[in-house]
Structures are given as structure tokens and as C-alpha cells.
Amino acid sequence: xxxxxxxxxxxxxxxxxxxxxxxxxxxxxxxxxxxxxxxxxxxxxxxxxxxxxxxxxxxxxxxxxxxxxxxxxxxxxxxxxxxxxxxxxxxxxxxxxxxxxxxxxxxxxxxxxxxxxxxxxxxxxxxxxxxxxxxxxxxxxxxxxxxxxxxxxxxxxxxxxx
Amino acid sequence: xxxxxxxxxxxxxxxxxxxxxxxxxxxxxxxxxxxxxxxxxxxxxxxxxxxxxxxxxxxxxxxxxxxxxxxxxxxxxxxxxxxxxxxxxxxxxxxxxxxxxxxxxxxxxxxxxxxxxxxxxxxxxxxxxxxxxxxxxxxxxxxxxxxxxxxxxxxxxxxxxx
Numbered sequence: 001x002x003x004x005x006x007x008x009x010x011x012x013x014x015x016x017x018x019x020x021x022x023x024x025x026x027x028x029x030x031x032x033x034x035x036x037x038x039x040x041x042x043x044x045x046x047x048x049x050x051x052x053x054x055x056x057x058x059x060x061x062x063x064x065x066x067x068x069x070x071x072x073x074x075x076x077x078x079x080x081x082x083x084x085x086x087x088x089x090x091x092x093x094x095x096x097x098x099x100x101x102x103x104x105x106x107x108x109x110x111x112x113x114x115x116x117x118x119x120x121x122x123x124x125x126x127x128x129x130x131x132x133x134x135x136x137x138x139x140x141x142x143x144x145x146x147x148x149x150x151x152x153x154x155x156x157x158x159x160x161x162x
Numbered sequence: 163x164x165x166x167x168x169x170x171x172x173x174x175x176x177x178x179x180x181x182x183x184x185x186x187x188x189x190x191x192x193x194x195x196x197x198x199x200x201x202x203x204x205x206x207x208x209x210x211x212x213x214x215x216x217x218x219x220x221x222x223x224x225x226x227x228x229x230x231x232x233x234x235x236x237x238x239x240x241x242x243x244x245x246x247x248x249x250x251x252x253x254x255x256x257x258x259x260x261x262x263x264x265x266x267x268x269x270x271x272x273x274x275x276x277x278x279x280x281x282x283x284x285x286x287x288x289x290x291x292x293x294x295x296x297x298x299x300x301x302x303x304x305x306x307x308x309x310x311x312x313x314x315x316x317x318x319x320x321x322x323x324x
Contacts, residue, residue, distance in 0.1 A: 006224055006285075007169045008256040027296045040247075044255055047233040049245030053305025060222070060258060062168055071209035083211030085202075085289040088296070093206055094170040096222060096288050098260075100297055123168075126258050127247040131307055134189045134250070134314070135262055136298035143215025145293055152296070 012040040012109075012124035014061065019120050021065050023156045026076050027088070028099050028115040030152055035104075036116040038124060045109040048127075052106040056130035057113070061097045061122045063090035076155050077148035086143060097122075100130050174202040174271075174286035176223065181282050183227050185318045188238050189250070190261050190277040192314055197266075198278040200286060207271040210289075214268040218292035219275070223259045223284045225252035238317050239310040248305060259284075262292050 016036035018024040025031035038059065040048060051057065068091065074080070075087040084092050102114040111127070178198035180186040187193035200221065202210060213219065230253065236242070237249040246254050264276040273289070 003172075003285075005169050005171045007167050008258070009167045010165075011255050029295055044233065044247075047246040047248075047255070049234065049243075049248060050306055051245055051248040053303065054248065054307075055301075055303035056299045058260065060256075060260075071206065072211065081211075083213055084209040085206075086209075086211060086213040086216065086291055088290055088293075092288060093173050093209070094222075094287050096170070096258075098220065098222075098290065098297075100299060123165075125256050126254060128250055128260065129248055129305060129307065130299060130302060131250075131304055132299060132302055133191055135260075137218045137262060137292060137294060139217075140292060140294055141215065141217035142293055143291060144212055145216075145291060 008125055010123035010125065011044045012038055014038055014118050014120060014122040014124065016116055016118055016120040021119055022158055024119060025117040026155055026157050027152045028101060028117050030155065031115050031117040033114065034116045035114050036118065038111040038113055040109045040111065042109055048106055051129065054103060054129040057101055057103045058128040058130050059099050059101055059124065060126040061118060061124050063095040063097050064123055065119065066090040066095040069093050076157060077151055078144055080144065082144055096125065170287055172285035172287065173206045174200055176200055176280050176282060176284040176286065178278055178280055178282040180280065183281055184320055186281060187279040188317055188319050189314045190263060190279050192317065193277050193279040195276065196278045197276050198280065200273040200275055202271045202273065204271055210268055213291065216265060216291040219263055219265045220290040220292050221261050221263055221286065222288040223280060223286050225257040225259050226285055227281065228252040228257040231255050238319060239313055240306055242306065244306055258287065
């Protein structure tokens with residue numbers, strides 16, 4: 001490996017009702033029915049061909065409000081500390097977020113999405129079709145999250161990752 | 163949004179039996195049982211605390227052999243063309259790959275993983291715990307991939323994304 005870092009260019013931006021990073025749902029399952037638009041910049045619009053045939057998409061984005069990181073964190077869903085890679089906390093060495101969203105329609109360069117837990121003005125890195133045979137696992141161990149998952153439906157963010 | 167791009171630092175590297183980008187499985191479901199190691203650089207090792215409690219992880223990495231991109235592509239699984247964002251093809255505007263891998267164990271800074279479709283020496287961007295309630299969708303439409311998914315179990319890559 002020759003390079004130690006890489007620069008990516010944002011391909012779009014989210015227009016979401018979540019204007020503040022306090023109080024937003026922490027996962028799409030806590031954001032059922034919340035709609036937003038992803039504006040893909042026009043130069044990339046051609047890359048959206050046939051995306052509308054998929055009911056769900058994987059969206060990768062930058063947690064643009066997270067400016068530093070910690071290796072040990074206390075996530076929203078627990079009072080114990082965990083390694084940051086064992087959590088979905090935004091303050092990560094690379095501040096990349098991932099959400100699986102419902103795709104309602106595509107009109108030109110705008111994706112109309114639902115179950116959105118993403119902050120307004122979040123820059124987008126990539127969009128991929130969600131395919132359960134590729135991306136879903138039937139039986140898994142969820143570690144410390146096992147007993148906390150249902151809490152994520154009602155848990156909102158606070159200011160701990162500011 | 164003030165910045166149009168972002169620089170991320172690699173947090174690790176894959177040591178995989180896939181030495182060439184021709185002939186490797188194109189998805190983890192085509193790589194059942196194939197084992198590899200993810201070496202997380204020592205400065206980030208502390209962030210792995212409690213990760214071993216999870217049976218599966220989401221690994222984000224850079225398709226380091228993909229040096230340019232196309233907005234319209236003919237993916238491995240189809241002879242029709244599609245927008246790149248409706249495919250998992252490596253030549254994307256941001257060359258970020260995503261695989262859900264089985265995590266067998268963690269020893270110090272080494273993750274022992276299985277079902278690996280990732281090329282040797284691939285640089286790692288992020289590791290997240292896989293949580294089906296966050297990341298899996300029960301009923302979905304798979305667009306053009308619907309009738310091609312089973313083919314992905316046997317399909318290997320060729321040189322079309324070189």
C-alpha cells in the first residue's frame with residue numbers, strides 16, 4: 001500500500017427535516033416515515049439510471065459535524081464504554097456514516113427517501129443498491145447491542161458527540 | 163456545505179488469498195468459507211474493544227485498483243448497462259467498497275474474518291458492527307439484480323473494471 005490516505009469528492013447532499021444534531025433518531029428504525037431528499041449533483045445524475053427499481057438503498061455519507069474522534073466511546077444506547085469500531089458512533093477515525101433507506105422515487109437528480117436518520121446538509125459519498133442476499137445475515141450475535149436494539153427505536157441523539 | 167471533498171486516513175489493510183483482481187468472488191455470498199485477516203493499524207487497536215462480541219461486521223474499504231470511474235456500467239452480473247449507483251461495481255465516483263463479513267475472532271489488532279470477497283492489500287476505511295435490525299430489510303425489490311443474485315454465488319470477476 002503506497003498511500004496512507006485518500007480524498008473523496010462529495011456526490012450530493014441531504015435535505016432533511018433534522019436541522020440539529022441533538023434529538024435526531026440514531027438509526028433508520030427510529031426514523032420510520034421520516035422523509036427527506038438526497039440531491040445528487042447534476043454531474044453524477046446519469047449514474048442513477050435504474051436505481052428506482054430498488055426499494056432500498058445503502059447511503060454512505062460523512063458525519064460532517066464530527067471533527068475529531070475517540071477510540072473508546074460511550075454510545076447513545078449504553079452506559080458502558082466500547083471500542084468505537086464496536087459502535088455506530090459518529091466520532092470515528094474516518095467519520096463515515098451508513099444508513100439503509102427506503103427509496104420512494106427518483107426524479108431527475110433527486111432521490112425521495114424515507115426512514116431518514118441523517119442530518120440536514122450532510123454530504124453524500126456513495127449510493128449503492130441494497131440487496132438482502134448480499135447485505136443481510138440471518139442469524140447473528142449483536143454483542144453489547146443485543147439488549148439495546150429496541151431502545152434505538154425511541155432513543156434520540158444528545159450532544160455527547162459534539 | 164463548505165468543502166467539496168474530504169480526506170480519510172486508512173485504518174488497516176486486508177491480508178487475503180485474493181491476489182489478483184481477476185477471478186475473485188464478486189460478493190461475500192460467493193466467497194463462503196474464504197478466510198482472511200484484517201490488520202488494524204496499532205494506533206487504532208483500542209477501538210476494537212468488544213467488537214468480538216459481534217458475529218458479523220460491516221467493512222468499508224477503498225477499491226484501490228480502481229483509478230477512474232464511469233457513470234454507466236455493465237456489471238459482472240448483467241449484459242445490460244445500468245447507472246453505477248444502481249450497481250456494486252468498483253469503478254464509482256468514490257471507490258468505496260462495502261462487505262458484510264463473518265467475524266471469527268479478534269487477536270490484538272488482527273480480525274480473523276470469513277466469506278471474504280476483498281482483494282489482498284485493500285486499505286480499510288472503517289469497521290462497524292453489523293446489526294440486522296439496523297441494516298437488514300425484510301421485503302425489498304432488487305431491481306435488475308432480482309434474477310441475477312444467484313448468479314453472484316458462482317460469478318467471478320473479470321477484467322472489465324481494470
